[in-house]
Amino acid sequence: MTILDIALSDNAGPRYKQVADQLATLIENGTLSANVRLPTHRALADQLGVTVGTVTRAYAEAERRGLVEARVGAGTYVCARETNHWTFDTPHSSQLECHFGYNVPPLLDRADMLNRAMQKLAGNPATLNQLMLYQLPEGIMQHREVLAHWLQQQGVNLSADRLLFSSGAQHATQMALDAYCRAGDTLLVEKYSYPGLISLARQHQLSLKPLEMDDEGIIPESLDAACRLYQPRLIYSMPTLQNPTTATMSLERRHAILDVCRKHNLYLIEDEVNGLLPEERPDPFVNLDSEQVIHIGALSKCLAPGLRVGYIQVPQRLYEQMTTTLQNHSWMTSPLLTGIATELIQSGDAVRVLSQIRSEMKVRLEITREILGDFDLRTSESCFHIWLTLPEHLRLGEFVTAATENGISLKSAELFVPPGGAVPPAVRLSVSSPANRDILRSGLLKVRELLEQEPTGGFAL
Ligand SMILES: Cc1ncc(COP(=O)(O)O)c(C=O)c1O
Known part of the structure; x- marks a missing residue:
């Protein structure tokens, strides 16, 4: 027995x-x-x-x-386990030993809370009927009020009558580019940037110009020089837990960046999709100057990416153009989804999930430092990813190929470099992504083994 x-x-x-x-x-x-x-x-x-x-x-x-x-x-x-995958299954993912590919929240059981939120909605026929109707593009006011209030408690000063819902941060970024850019415009970006933004810029036929970075992110002098050289349309930046470098800008640096933006009359897209993850971080740009900043966020990293609930707040002058853009895209964000998000916030589940994510990331980052700590590693509290610069003797392409052959999925620096930029010998590993800590540990040990491999010494002719 x-x-x-x-x-x-x-x-x-x-x-x-x-x-x-x-x-x-x-x-x-x-x-x-x-x-x-x-x-x-x-x-x-x-x-x-x-x-x-x-x-x-x-x-x-x-x-x-x-x-x-x-x-x-x-x-x-x-039961035979249906493995819970964080992300869509690709034909190859089931053969992978460890998936470090995507910045997704660590696996949590959110079935009960979603069940409760849906039951709560289901218990109110008047609400259900309202959710079946067309709404104003900006979404239901009560939902916006709940979100804005919650964000204020998390230190983000957005206002219910200014913010608009989107289908995630990616969609909000797309709306910003659609609303305010035309083909041929220049967009300034951190010299290593989010691949989803690089892809959007390509689709919009924008010219991306890289800005120099240090440990905090964009260097203000580099921004000033680029403004004079290129007359950019916009700048896009991730001031908190930058993807991929993990950098977070100090408050002083944020002020310095905004000074340059004001000087050149440049609107700044602030992508704060990771902004709620750390327990403490400096004020977001939008708190410092809401008339200079297009603020983008989402519940994807702090609650659930599958909800597809994001938000955008733009300067007053740009507001009308943004509501029209949202209407052009999809009329509105599904009120059913914003309704579920509202329930999850009001029940306290959103805060609970955020705190579970933070505790899990704490342990995962400890495991990561324990295994890879003696390599050139950038990590940051609650950050889903790490940025690993390879030892000098390794070549990026060979390392990524070896990782793939050994069942490890990770992201090459190449993906984060705007067209024409120099590719650093680095990789991004999303340590939030492996399904559990044991898989994380064995994946990191494999990465360590690959990092320690002697160079082959051969050279291709
Ligand atoms: C910096 C950054 N912005 C935006 C997104 C997209 O977020 P969402 O899932 O809310 O569209 C991601 C997702 O990884 C991201 O890393």
Whole structure:
């Protein structure tokens, strides 16, 4: 008979739930594999010193979560695991040992909170009927008020009557480029920038000009020189947990950047999709000068990317053009989704998830530093990714190929460099992305092994 490694505590909540949670852990960490038969209700009840009813409830809860199944007349069995992938499955991803490819929040069980949020909406027919209607492009005022209030609590001063919902930060950026840029315009960017922005710029036929960076991000003098040289239309920047370098600008630097923008009458797109992740960070640009800043954010990194709820606030002068652009794109962001997001914020679940993400990232970054700490590594508190400069003897292309051959997916620096720029010998690893800490650890050990490999010494003719 299987003896399950389950320990109950008097002050850890209902016993059936403790059993179900610990079953989940045993299944998640591989101790219980697919098709293993669990002890009978009576046997587990005796082992744990609880009633048979408690075990029945625990198994029912585990079944509800899709972990186990009751087979008629045969007992309760561990289900064959449908691996939860953070991202869409590609034909190759199932063969990967470790996926460091995407900046996604660490895997959390958000089924219950989504269930509760949807039930709450479902309980109110008047609300449901409203969600089925066309709304103003900027979205339902009550939803905007809840979001704006929550963001203010997180230190971002947006106002409900100015912000607009979008389908994520990527969409908000697309709207900004659609609204304010024309083909041939110049867009200033950090010299290593977000690939999604580089792709949008290509589609809009914009010319990207790189700005020099130091440990804090954009150097103000480089911005000033580029403004004089190129007469840019806009600047795009990620002041907090920059993607890919992890840099966060100090408050002083933010003021200096805004001074240059005002001097050249240049609007700044602030991509703060990572802005809520660190517990503390300097004021976002929008707090310092909301008339100079197009602020973009989303619930993708701090709550759930699948919700596709983002937001944008633009200077007053640009507001009308932005609502028209949103209307041109999709009339409005789905009120059903903003309604769910509103429920998740109001119930306190959004804050809980954010705090779980922060704690998980703390552990993951400790594991990362423990394994790769003696290499040239940039990390930052709560940052999903790390930026790793390769040892001198390694070539970027060869390293990325070797990683792929060893089942490791990571991003080459090439993807972050605007066209024509010099590619540094670096890679981005999203340490938030592996499905659990064990996979993270084994993936990092493999990366370490590859970093330590001796150069082959051969040269191609
Ligand atoms: C810097 C940056 N901006 C925007 C996005 C897109 O966010 P969303 O999923 O909300 O569209 C990402 C996603 O990785 C990102 O890293």
